[in-house]
Amino acid sequence: MNYGRIYPATQRRSWRLCHLLGLIVCLASCATLPLGHPRNHLDAESKRHGRWREYFDAAETQVANQGRYRHGQPVGQWRYYAPGRMLEHKERYLRSPAHQLQLTYYHPNGRLAKSGQARYxxxxxxxxxxxxxEWKQYTDAGKPLLSEYYINGLLQSPAR
Known part of the structure; x- marks a missing residue:
């Protein structure tokens, strides 16, 4: 990855689209992959509620993500895994301000890759x-790189 440079508009759009699709997959029905866990529950209005876990496989050996819902809304900390059981990223949904979360992404070796905030x-x-x-970035060896700055999802000039 080449962190710390300004990406052409088409790459920024595809990057934003990937993140939007990730959120949609997270909020999508249990009927789609990853497979839902039988202990996942719905509230009286058929909204997801309580602890939630989804799997990549029907045998429920490879966790895809896990977290909690409160009446259909994700809350607290969520963890997302790659098919090989490696932690890909974490999301922490903040109580205040609403619809804001802290994201942390990891390199394949498990070290911190980047972290920052998002809104949905x-x-x-x-x-x-x-x-x-500000989105802080790190090499796979753990050394800090230049931070990236975003305004409404658009990458701004890198910090000096």
Whole structure:
């Protein structure tokens, strides 16, 4: 990865699209892969509620993600794994301000790759997920790189 440079507009759009798709997959129905856990529960309005775990396989040996829902909304800390059981990233949903979360991504060797904040807005016509503020970056050896700065999901000039 080449961190710390400004990406062309098409790469920024595809990067944002990937993150939006990731959020949609997280909020998608249990009927789609990853497979839902039989102990996952719904509330009286058929919204996800309580501890939630999804798997890559029907034998439930490879966890895809795990966290908690409160009446259909993800809350607290969520963990997302690669098929080989490696932690890919963590999301921590903040109570205040609403619809804001702290994200932490990891290198394949388990070391911190980058961290920052994001917002998501869900509407009847769709949703929007975007990064904002400072995103700290690190090499796979753990050394800090230049931070990236985002405003409404758009990468700004790197910090000096």
């Amino acid at each position: 807005i869900l509407r009847a016509d769709g949703g929007r997920f975007y990064w904002f503020g």
